[in-house]
Amino acid sequence: MRLPLFIAKRYLLAKKSHNLINIITWISILGISVGSFALIVVLSAFNGLEQVISLMNNRLTPDLQIAPVKGKTIDLTAFPLGQLKDIQGVEYVVPTITEDALFRANDKQHIGQVKGVGTEYQHIGRLNEIIFGSDGLQLADEDEHSFAVPGAGVAWYLGINAYNPYAMMRVYVPKRGNASLMSLENSFNSDVLTVRSVFSTEQEQDEKLVLVPFDWLSELLEYENKANNVELFVAPNVDINKVKKAVKAVIGEDFTVKNQQEQQETLYRIMRSEKWAVYVILTFILILATFNVVGSLSMLMIEKRKDTEILKSMGADNSLIQRIFLNEGLLISVAGGVIGLLLGIVLVLLQQRFGFVKFGTGGNYVVDAYPVLLKFKDVLLIFATILLVGCTSAFLTVRHAMRKESSSIGKS
Numbered sequence: 001m002r003l004p005l006f007i008a009k010r011y012l013l014a015k016k017s018h019n020l021i022n023i024i025t026w027i028s029i030l031g032i033s034v035g036s037f038a039l040i041v042v043l044s045a046f047n048g049l050e051q052v053i054s055l056m057n058n059r060l061t062p063d064l065q066i067a068p069v070k071g072k073t074i075d076l077t078a079f080p081l082g083q084l085k086d087i088q089g090v091e092y093v094v095p096t097i098t099e100d101a102l103f104r105a106n107d108k109q110h111i112g113q114v115k116g117v118g119t120e121y122q123h124i125g126r127l128n129e130i131i132f133g134s135d136g137l138q139l140a141d142e143d144e145h146s147f148a149v150p151g152a153g154v155a156w157y158l159g160i161n162a163y164n165p166y167a168m169m170r171v172y173v174p175k176r177g178n179a180s181l182m183s184l185e186n187s188f189n190s191d192v193l194t195v196r197s198v199f200s201t202e203q204e205q206d207e208k209l210v211l212v213p214f215d216w217l218s219e220l221l222e223y224e225n226k227a228n229n230v231e232l233f234v235a236p237n238v239d240i241n242k243v244k245k246a247v248k249a250v251i252g253e254d255f256t257v258k259n260q261q262e263q264q265e266t267l268y269r270i271m272r273s274e275k276w277a278v279y280v281i282l283t284f285i286l287i288l289a290t291f292n293v294v295g296s297l298s299m300l301m302i303e304k305r306k307d308t309e310i311l312k313s314m315g316a317d318n319s320l321i322q323r324i325f326l327n328e329g330l331l332i333s334v335a336g337g338v339i340g341l342l343l344g345i346v347l348v349l350l351q352q353r354f355g356f357v358k359f360g361t362g363g364n365y366v367v368d369a370y371p372v373l374l375k376f377k378d379v380l381l382i383f384a385t386i387l388l389v390g391c392t393s394a395f396l397t398v399r400h401a402m403r404k405e406s407s408s409i410g411k412s
Contacts, residue, residue: 024296025332031289032336032390033343036382039282040344043378046275048371053271056202058260059130062094062231063240064247065258073226080250081230087246089238094118095227097217102172102188103150103210105158105195112154112208114171116217117231124233133162133197139213146216148193152200153207160195167195171212176222189220283385290333290393297329297397325398326391333390337383348374 068074076095084093097116102109121127122137131137131149140146148169150160160167172188193212200206218226234243240259247257261268351357355369 024292024299028289028292028296028332029336029339031292032286032333032386033340035282035286035289036337036340036386037344037347038340039279039286039382039385040341040374040378041347041372042278042282043275043382044344044348044372044374045370046271046278047373047375047378050268050271050275051373052371053202053267054260057205057264057267059126060199060201060205061260061263063234063260064232064244065263066230066232066247066251066255067228067258069254069256073223073228074230074255076225076227079230083250084230084232084247087243087250089234089243090232091235092120092124092231092233094120094231094233095214096229096231097214097221097223097226098228099173099217099221101210103154103158103169104172105160105167105169108158110154110157112151112210114173114210114212114217116212116214118214121211127199130199130201131197132200133195137199138196139211146193146213147197148195149197149199149211150195151206151209152198153203154210155195155198157207160198162195162198165196168192169195169210171210171220173217173220189222191216191220283389286385287389287393289336290389293329293332293390293393294397296332297325297394322398326394329394329397330387330390333386333394337386337390341379341382345374345379348372 066074074095081093081095084090094117096118099114100111101114102111103114117139119139122139127137132152133149137149138147139149148171150158150169154160155162158169160169170190170192172190175187175189193216199211214227218224232243232247234240244257244259251257351370351372352374357370358368359370
C-alpha cells in the first residue's frame with residue numbers, strides 16, 4: 001500500500017484529539033451517502049417509468065415504419081412489398097393509411113385520427129394484449145363486414161360499449177379535390193362501422209386513434225393502391241438494426257425507415273431531458289454536501305500539523321503531504337458514495353422484485369407498484385461523479401491550505 005494512502009486511511013479511522021473533527025467527518029460521509037442514494041434511486045425510477053411508457057407505446061407502434069421522403073403517399077403497385085417479406089426476421093409487412101377524421105356515435109362526436117390497417121393486424125400477437133371486447137382484434141369477418149377498433153379514450157368520449165353487439169360509429173374523412181365547405185355531406189365522405197372491441201395503450205393514442213380495415217378506408221378516401229406508410233413487425237429476439245439496414249437496401253433513398261424510438265423521438269427526448277435535469281440538480285446537492293469534506297479536511301490539516309512537521313524532518317516533501325490529505329478527502333468521498341450506492345441498489349432491487357412501494361388503493365393504474373429499473377451505466381456514472389466532485393473539492397482545499405502555510409512560513 002502506498003504511503004500517502006496508508007497514512008490517510010489511519011487518519012480516517014483513528015480517533016482525533018478533537019471530537020468535533022470526527023463528527024464533521026462522519027457528517028461528510030453521511031451527506032455524500034444521501035446524495036448518491038438519491039441519485040441512484042431517482043435515476044432508476046426514471047428508467048422504470050421510461051420502460052413502462054415504452055412498453056405501452058410499443059405494443060401498437062411497429063418495429064419499423066417506412067414513409068416517403070417526398071409527398072404523402074406510397075404507390076403500392078411499384079413498392080417492393082414482396083422483397084420486404086423475404087427479409088430474414090420480418091414477420092408482417094402491413095401498408096397503412098392514416099388520416100384526420102371526425103367520429104360520431106350516440107349523439108356525441110370526437111375529432112381524432114383513423115388508421116387503415118391490413119387484416120394481418122389480427123394475427124400480431126402483441127396487439128391482442130391491448131384489445132378488450134367481445135371479439136378481440138377483429139377488423140373484418142368471413143362475410144366481409146368491416147369493424148372499427150377505437151382507442152379506449154375515443155370510445156369513452158363517444159359513449160361506446162365494446163361489449164354491446166349493436167354499438168356503431170360513423171367516420172367522416174375530408175373529400176379529395178375541391179370539396180364544398182357549405183355542408184357536411186359535401187365536404188366529407190362518411191360511412192358507418194360496427195364496434196366490437198377497443199384497444200388501450202397510452203392516453204394520447206387512446207384518445208385520438210381508431211383502427212379500421214385498410215380497404216374500407218382506402219375506398220372512403222378514394223385512394224387506389226396507395227398508402228401513407230408501410231409498417232414492419234419483426235420476430236422476437238431479432239437484431240432490429242440488421243433488419244433496418246436490409247430494408248434500406250431494398251427500398252432505396254426515396255423512403256425513410258424509423259425504429260420505435262425514432263417514431264416517438266419527441267417523447268423519448270422529453271423523458272431523457274427530464275432524467276438528466278434531475279441528475280444535474282441532485283449533483284448540485286452532492287456538491288453542497290462536499291462542503292463538509294472541505295471543513296473536515298481543513299480542520300484535520302490543522303490538527304495534524306505536528307505530524308506533517310515530523311514527516312518533513314524525515315525527508316517528506318510538500319508533494320507527499322499534499323497527497324496524504326488528497327487521499328483523505330478521496331476516502332471520505334468514496335466511503336460515502338459506496339455506502340449510498342449500496343443502500344440505493346438494495347432498495348431498487350427490492351422494489352423491482354417485490355414492489356413494496358405501491359401507487360395506492362382505489363386507482364386504475366397500469367402497474368401496481370412504482371416502476372424502477374437499475375442500469376449498470378447509471379451506477380458507473382454516479383460513482384464517477386462522486387470521484388470527480390470529491391477529488392476536486394479535496395484538491396482545492398489542500399492546495400489552498402498548502403499555499404497559505406507556505407506564505408506564512410515565508411513571512412516568518
